[in-house]
Amino acid sequence: MSGHSKWETIKRQKGANDAKRGAVFTKIGNQIAIAARAGTDPSMNSALALAIEKAKAANMPNANIQRAIDRVNDKNAAALEEITYEGYGPGGIGLVIETATDNRNRTLPEVKTALVKNGGRIADAGSVMFQFTRKGVIRVAASGEDALLVVLDAGAEDAVENDGELTVYTEQKDLAKVRQAIIDAGLEVKDAELLYVPNSEIDISDEETAGKVMKVMDALDDVADVVNVHTNANIL
Numbered sequence: 001m002s003g004h005s006k007w008e009t010i011k012r013q014k015g016a017n018d019a020k021r022g023a024v025f026t027k028i029g030n031q032i033a034i035a036a037r038a039g040t041d042p043s044m045n046s047a048l049a050l051a052i053e054k055a056k057a058a059n060m061p062n063a064n065i066q067r068a069i070d071r072v073n074d075k076n077a078a079a080l081e082e083i084t085y086e087g088y089g090p091g092g093i094g095l096v097i098e099t100a101t102d103n104r105n106r107t108l109p110e111v112k113t114a115l116v117k118n119g120g121r122i123a124d125a126g127s128v129m130f131q132f133t134r135k136g137v138i139r140v141a142a143s144g145e146d147a148l149l150v151v152l153d154a155g156a157e158d159a160v161e162n163d164g165e166l167t168v169y170t171e172q173k174d175l176a177k178v179r180q181a182i183i184d185a186g187l188e189v190k191d192a193e194l195l196y197v198p199n200s201e202i203d204i205s206d207e208e209t210a211g212k213v214m215k216v217m218d219a220l221d222d223v224a225d226v227v228n229v230h231t232n233a234n235i236l
Helices: 006-021 023-038 046-057 061-074 105-117 145-153 172-184 209-219
Strands: 081-088 094-101 122-123 132-140 158-162 167-169 189-196 202-204 225-229 233-235
Touching: 006 172, 023 061, 023 094, 023 225, 046 061, 046 172, 046 189, 081 105, 094 145, 094 189, 094 209, 105 122, 105 209, 132 145, 132 172, 145 158, 145 167, 145 172, 158 189, 167 172, 172 189, 189 225, 209 225, 209 233
Parallel strands: 202 233
Antiparallel strands: 081 094, 081 122, 094 225, 132 167, 132 189, 158 167
């Protein structure tokens, strides 16, 4: 199983910059609001707990977090829905685009525009998704064989060392449990979330194509309703 791509690293750096502008707060706030539908107590709702942890890592104010949670009981708030789109990008790469929106008639055209203007296109439902598997992905600030054994003992399916940290993969249902076991074992968890992990990757070694891939990924990430973009591109 592959480690995080170059896009994942750039997205994290971009997220830190976006937080200063508040753009990432809106995205995370929507994720919190959707997770809170299953219960507003994070101790009883692992998806909400993970969304709150992500918000805190982005320095999102507690008032914003609480407002997002309270949205679930606000009858005047526009209803949010999760919609996942599929697409193709430069070099034939596959794209899975997760959104949270209160107006699908706005979101789909914006996603299509971001794709088409940057060498991509929308795809029929199911034509790209089969190339990915929904997994728990945990970034751990550790490296070496001892740390690898710890995360595997914690119940991880697999782990890959990249840039001095471990990218840990779990079954979707085991994410919260494995994350907590890793923390209990004394290792630092940087973040943990559910992602669409490619079953195999398309290597992009040509500099021009790589630039086009990053451009379409950036354009999609800049759409306000997009909360996550996943790709099977491996930029070398």
